[in-house]
Amino acid sequence: MRTNYLLFLILVMSLCSCEHKVVTQSNLAFVSDEVKSSTIEALKNNYPDLELRIERGVNHAASLWYEEDGTPSDFKAFCEEHFVSDEEERRILFDKISRNLEILNGHFNMISLELQEPLHLKYGEIKPIDETFGGFNPSAHLQEDLFAGKIAFEVALNFPFYSLSEKKEFAKEWTRLDWAYARMGDVFTSRIPAHLKQEVSRVGSNSDVYISQYNIYAGNLVDEAGNRPFPEHMVLLSHWNLRDELKANYPLGNVGLQKQKMIYQVMKRIISQSIPNDVINNGEFLWNPYTNQVFANGSEVTLDSEPDTRYQQIVNNFRALRAMDAYTPLDTYIKRKFEGEMEISQPEVEALFVEFLESEVLKEVGTLISERLGRPLEPFDIWYDGFKARSNINEEHLTAQTRKLYPDAAALDSDLPDLLIKLGFPAEKAHSLGEKITVDPARGSGHAWGAAMKGQQSHLRTRVPESGMDYKGYNIAIHEFGHNVEQTLSLYDVDYYMLNGVPNTAFTEALAFIFQKRDLQLLGRSDKSPEQEALKTLDVLWSTYEIMGVSLLDMRVWKWLYEHPDATASELKDATVTLAKEIWNNYYAPVYGMKDEPVLAIYSHMVSYPLYLSAYAYGNIIEFQLEQYLTEQDFAEEVQRIFRQGRLTPNQWMMEAVGSPIDVHPMIEAAKEALKQI
Ligand SMILES: [Zn+2]
Known part of the structure; x- marks a missing residue:
């Protein structure tokens, strides 16, 4: 876990809320095209050599200018007065803004750090006032204040925003200073109205609550023979604890396998929403997930199924996030999440995942797992963890x-x-x-x-x-x-x-x-052996295989939502199951040998952290490439060189770090080598 205040603040700068001003749709494009053109013309007459910079700066500043900031002629006058043509003067302006942003970020960071100390450190009993201050965001109004004081417009006009594809295009010719200017251009990219942000937090926190209370009383699961294979008081949160219990049963032979099958049956009931609503987070009933029968006090009772609540949560998140689209240059949540936050475009992410998922080596590893298990693969073997290297040291x-x-x-x-x-x-x-x-x-x-x-x-x-x-x-x-x-x-x-x-x-x-x-x-110890290294590689490969499939589903569900913005929860459910099976049939069936499995749709992240899953997959790839590079180099020297680069785009950073862009092949090649060793 890690907290970086600057990244957080820059993010907050484009997300933070301001209660006392309600901005509505009518504020959009307040500065008309005519006003923009005449402003650009006026500046170009004075500085004909700076045409591109003028156009970019004026257009960007105009996209952020709302009625409350002044009249269209105020806008024009502002641009004429504040456009800095001289490069040396622009550099001075940059240094001053940069210094001041560091002061603001740094001190707000200190305020938050210290206000939260009673929560994080051993300060005795936590009182309600500690929690209230802990949730207080001292910089919540910073963004609005920087717009109100026109500082944001001065930045936007002179250090305009570059899209991800522009950054990629210019990366080859940009100096470090050009990169720094471009990062300043990322500080003010949108002004999303407070009520929309509040709606996103509201539905997001509802989803968190829904997921955090989705407990399955495993001790109450019964099979057709009346057996209750799990310990009486075992309660498992979906999907994390269900998955972990599934993993824990690998060493238990056939008994373990029967329990794993039962957990998977529960998962399928959750995905299809045929789960009886009153067995969720409730230990009152015994439930047979195979036949879907429910029992109370020894006799069978009839319960209603969950009414597609799982998918309603996703629909709610979609609608709240989509409402923001009109207010930002990244005009879908998919673009904001990938191009904006991750800085890798969604199609690029998808192409990389598909390349990995189609890799032949997965079949060989699947065969090896099946041999190690002594049985054909089951769909839940996406969580096989038998490659985990156990340390020899007590x-x-x-x-x-x-x-x-x-x-x-x-x-x-x-x-x-x-x-x-x-x-x-x-x-x-x-x-x-x-x-x-x-x-x-x-x-x-x-x-x-x-x-x-x-x-x-x-x-x-x-x-x-x-x-x-x-x-x-x-x-x-x-x-x-x-x-x-x-x-x-x-x-x-x-x-x-x-x-x-x-x-x-x-x-x-x-x-x-x-x-x-x-x-x-x-600690002065080491238990490295070539076999352990090989097992580790296969473990990373197999978990990357799992997480890429669910990430792909997450992305395809969101693309489907944008194509069907009025979809109901029940329509979304059908689409999700269809997409999950499609991905399974394309990339898992060839390895597993069975079709139409919906297992990829069980992840809770899809409900409460939309489009976050891909970051895990990228984490695996990046860590693998870096680790492989660092083992062959002077570790300390290279860590210093690599992390001195700062916040370039991910691919540019990786190119300069290890000499190649983010790539799945090093992991695939290492897995082929590992297979030879096992
Ligand atoms: Zn961490």
Whole structure:
């Protein structure tokens, strides 16, 4: 887990809300085409060499100008007065705005960090007022204030927005300064009315509640012989706990298989919404998911099915998000999520996934899994986890070591430079990084909270029990440490503040996992063997196979929604099941040997985190490419070089990091090699 305040704030700048001004559809295109043209003409007469920059800047500023900002002639006058033609003057303007954004981001970051300390750190009992302040967003009105003060328009006019495809096109010729200018152009790209944002939060939080209460009383599941195979009090949250229970049954032979089949039957009832409504989050009834019979006090009762609520939630999210389309240059939620947030276009993501899903190596790995299981594959084997490399080292020994090394947070804090030295960082760099990272004793499992201006610390929050840090806690702390190192390098060592950070969350997660994998090395131990490495590769490949299928479904469902904007929940249900089976038949049936399975539609993310799943798949690919590159290179030197690049677009970042764009082939090739070793 990782918190980067700047990325957050920039995002908030285009998403934050302002209650006291209601902007309506009628404000759209307030500056007419005629006014735009005459403004452009007037500026071009003065600066004929700057035609392109003038057009881009005026058009972008006009797209953000609403009635409340002034009359059309005010707009024209503003542009004439504030357009900076001289390049040296423009650079001075850039430096000043950049410095001030750093001041704003940095201080708002500190306010949030400190207000939330009673929630995150060991400050005694949490009182309701702590939670109220914890939910308070000090920068909620910053964006509106920057528009009201015309600062946003000055930025938009002189540092206009470039679309993803333009960034891609210009990447080859852009200097670092050009990139920094373009990132400044990303700060103000849209002004979405507050009531629309509120509606998105409202339906989003309803979906979260729906998903967070979708518990299945596994102890109440019965088969036709009247057996109840799960422990009496077992309650499983869909789909995460259902999946984890399914995984946990792999070592249990035929008994495990029967339980796995029962869980899959429950999943199918959820997907088709034939699940009796009153067995959800309710332990009153016994339920046979095969026959769909329900029993109370020994006799059969009739219950209504869930009334397509699962799909109604998706429809609600779709309608609320679609209402924003008119207010942003990225005019669908699909574009905002992919081009905007991930900075990889949706068609590009889909093409990459399909390329992976069609790879022949999946068939061979499927055959290997079937051999290891001693049975034909079942649809739920998308979650097969038998490649997980088990450590040979006893965890109790490791815990004894970590408790002794880290009796409290301060002990870890003072050890950070040494950990970096063990990873090959030069002593001086290790100390300067260590000085910028503070370890705090956390209440929960921990997180990494990054700095947002130079001079600030990034915080490694970790749980240290009274008895000292156990191995599991240490392992997570090393993950967070990876985030902190990324946060520090990509803020302090990047040449322009506007470029600080990484392209998207997958990149910081990659470094966090790369650190985490080296946790034993940092304890002076190692249990690496070629076989374990090969198993790890197959494990990553198989989990990528699973997550890409569900991501593909998520994307195709949203494309279908945009093609059928008035769809009802029941129509969406039918479409989702059809699309899930289609993807299964194309990319899974050739490996699994059976058709028309709907399993890919079970993911809860589709309901409460629309279009988020693809980020996991990208995380796997990026981490694999980086890890492979770093194992062959000077680790510390290359980590520093790579994370100094800052926030380029993902593909450009990867090109400059490892010499090739984001690509599935390294993983596929490594899997072929791994198969030879097993
Ligand atoms: Zn993380």
